[in-house]
Amino acid sequence: xxxxxIKNLDVRLKGGGPILRRVSLDVTAGQVHGLVGESGAGxxxxxxxxxxxxxxxxxxxxxxxxLDGTDIGTLPPAERRKRIGATAALIPQDxxxxxxxxxxxxxxxxxxxxxILGWRRADAQARALELLDEVHIPDPTRVMxxxxxxxxxxxxxxxxxxxxxxxxxxxIIADEPTTxxxxxxxxxxxxxxxEMQKRHGTALLFVTHDLGVVxxxxxxxxxxxxxxxxxxxxxxxxxxSPIHAYSRALLAxxxxxxxxxxxxxxVPDTVIDAVELEIAQHDVRAQA
Amino acid sequence: xxxxxxxxxxxxxxxxxxxGGWLSLLALAAIFAPLIAPHDPLAxxxxxxxxxxxxxxxxxxxYVLGTDSLGRDVLSRILYGARLALIVALVAGTLxxxxxxxxxxxxxxxxxxxxxxxxxxxxxxxxxxxxxxxxLLIAVLGPGLISIIIAIVVIDWTRFARVIRAEAMSxxxxxxxxxxxxxGRTQFGTMLTEILPNVLPTIVALLTLEMGIAVIVEAILxxxxxxxxxxSPTWGGMIAEGRTSVHQAWWVLVFPLITLFLTVLxxxxxxxxxxxxxxxxxx
Numbered sequence: 001x002x003x004x005x006i007k008n009l010d011v012r013l014k015g016g017g018p019i020l021r022r023v024s025l026d027v028t029a030g031q032v033h034g035l036v037g038e039s040g041a042g043x044x045x046x047x048x049x050x051x052x053x054x055x056x057x058x059x060x061x062x063x064x065x066x067l068d069g070t071d072i073g074t075l076p077p078a079e080r081r082k083r084i085g086a087t088a089a090l091i092p093q094d095x096x097x098x099x100x101x102x103x104x105x106x107x108x109x110x111x112x113x114x115x116i117l118g119w120r121r122a123d124a125q126a127r128a129l130e131l132l133d134e135v136h137i138p139d140p141t142r143v144m145x146x147x148x149x150x151x152x153x154x155x156x157x158x159x160x161x162x163x164x165x166x167x168x169x170x171x172i173i174a175d176e177p178t179t180x181x182x183x184x185x186x187x188x189x190x191x192x193x194x195e196m197q198k199r200h201g202t203a204l205l206f207v208t209h210d211l212g213v214v215x216x217x218x219x220x221x222x223x224x225x226x227x228x229x230x231x232x233x234x235x236x237x238x239x240x241s242p243i244h245a246y247s248r249a250l251l252a253x254x255x256x257x258x259x260x261x262x263x264x265x266x267v268p269d270t271v272i273d274a275v276e277l278e279i280a281q282h283d284v285r286a287q288a
Numbered sequence: 289x290x291x292x293x294x295x296x297x298x299x300x301x302x303x304x305x306x307x308g309g310w311l312s313l314l315a316l317a318a319i320f321a322p323l324i325a326p327h328d329p330l331a332x333x334x335x336x337x338x339x340x341x342x343x344x345x346x347x348x349x350x351y352v353l354g355t356d357s358l359g360r361d362v363l364s365r366i367l368y369g370a371r372l373a374l375i376v377a378l379v380a381g382t383l384x385x386x387x388x389x390x391x392x393x394x395x396x397x398x399x400x401x402x403x404x405x406x407x408x409x410x411x412x413x414x415x416x417x418x419x420x421x422x423x424l425l426i427a428v429l430g431p432g433l434i435s436i437i438i439a440i441v442v443i444d445w446t447r448f449a450r451v452i453r454a455e456a457m458s459x460x461x462x463x464x465x466x467x468x469x470x471x472g473r474t475q476f477g478t479m480l481t482e483i484l485p486n487v488l489p490t491i492v493a494l495l496t497l498e499m500g501i502a503v504i505v506e507a508i509l510x511x512x513x514x515x516x517x518x519x520s521p522t523w524g525g526m527i528a529e530g531r532t533s534v535h536q537a538w539w540v541l542v543f544p545l546i547t548l549f550l551t552v553l554x555x556x557x558x559x560x561x562x563x564x565x566x567x568x569x570x571x
Contacts, residue, residue: 051466051469052470053466053470056399078474081469081472082472085470086472090466092463092466097464099464100464100482102485111471115473116471
């Protein structure tokens with residue numbers, strides 16, 4: 001059962017160049033799919049396209065996004081928003097800006113249950129306490145009454161994880177969930193996400209630039225380069241024998257203990273060059 | 289864990305005490321002016337003209353801050369003037385805030401064509417010299433309390449629109465706004481429940497500042513004789529009259545000037561103090 005299926009997705013800058021080019025990927029129930037690539041490759045844009053939060057300057061120009069079997073592109077906007085809210089959730093990158101600073105934690109979690117599942121406030125309250133307990137937050141009752149600025153970054157990321165899982169979505173998109181945290185907290189958060197994902201059987205799309213992280217939590221991965229999926233593989237196969245030259249370079253760039261100063265394998269051009277090259281080729285083809 | 293700073297209840301600062309205290313005093317004076325004013329603010333008595341304040345020689349008992357050249361009691365006029373000043377501050381300030389903040393919020397959150405129209409409008413508006421604009425407006429509308437309020441709203445809404453637009457824009461880029469939308473909130477709902485509470489501290493600070501500005505604009509208009517009417521006591525009008533006799537009777541100029549200064553200062557300090565106290569990010 002495939003909870004998220006992206007088929008040949010094209011996203012471009014309005015009146016400009018392509019951002020994503022014929023991206024396809026598949027995340028099945030209970031699986032963790034990694035999405036890796038360097039900055040500017042378009043990783044986050046895939047997540048945003050799925051959740052309907054693309055920046056205004058971008059537009060989807062082709063392809064389909066199937067959320068739990070429905071092509072969300074064909075739904076009218078209000079319907080689409082509802083459907084996305086009911087099936088998907090986001091664990092954002094920066095826990096410091098992802099909670100509304102002027103509201104207490106409690107309502108920020110219960111809001112989803114009330115909005116999406118139509119629960120009564122009291123039930124939502126009880127469920128939120130359970131969830132906070134599930135993500136190992138000490139003294140959940142007090143935390144529910146706190147404002148975000150009273151809590152540390154790690155605590156806030158735990159709260160965001162709890163609220164992402166709150167309405168039992170089928171798909172969760174984790175957009176570099178550990179990048180803004182320091183290394184010791186990163187590990188705990190990763191373990192927590194993996195634990196929650198197993199318990200709830202959610203499909204998880206894990207966006208990151210860190211292959212080390214991917215190897216710990218993912219079952220399969222897609223490598224994205226300049227807006228294109230260059231390799232799609234099961235975890236083990238990828239680390240044993242990457243096929244694409246870019247994947248090999250990416251793997252070889254991982255620092256090791258035995259050769260910490262080992263030379264990096266240069267990738268011949270930058271992301272921008274690759275995009276421009278593609279545009280140039282496209283223009284030549286168009287003229288021919 | 290909870291940060292230590294959350295445990296410290298911040299005392300109400302000196303700033304809030306002083307500014308709030310002065311403004312409450314003024315509000316009381318305005319409300320009870322008929323009861324506490326020692327004289328009729330319009331009553332003239334040429335035999336009692338230019339009496340000095342109480343600590344100087346040649347005073348009459350009962351005229352604490354002296355009289356002006358027509359023998360009107362300065363203290364009573366200041367007390368009655370507070371009524372007009374505060375009405376203008378509250379009504380004009382609030383209206384300006386409502387109009388400007390709403391437009392700014394919409395422009396900053398929705399962006400796109402909405403923002404383009406509002407922002408260009410603000411740019412054009414701000415190219416008019418504000419005081420001249422106000423004088424022109426009053427000349428067209430005719431003097432009176434309502435004209436003054438309209439003039440202040442018309443010249444000053446841009447201040448709110450610009451600041452709140454910028455604030456709404458930066459809040460709109462935050463992840464929590466995206467989260468709310470992913471959870472199925474409508475755009476309008478997100479604006480009201482997510483953005484508005486976070487720009488509210490700024491709105492409050494601007495509102496109090498605007499009240500101070502409204503008092504100044506009213507004084508400026510009184511100064512050029514375009515305020516309510518020539519015989520209603522206003523601080524600006526008193527300053528204008530006092531100016532002509534400053535060498536013979538400095539008190540007619542100085543006392544309303546001090547009152548005006550303290551009031552405007554208090555409004556701006558009140559705003560800053562409230563912002564410090566209630567902004568969740570600074571708290």
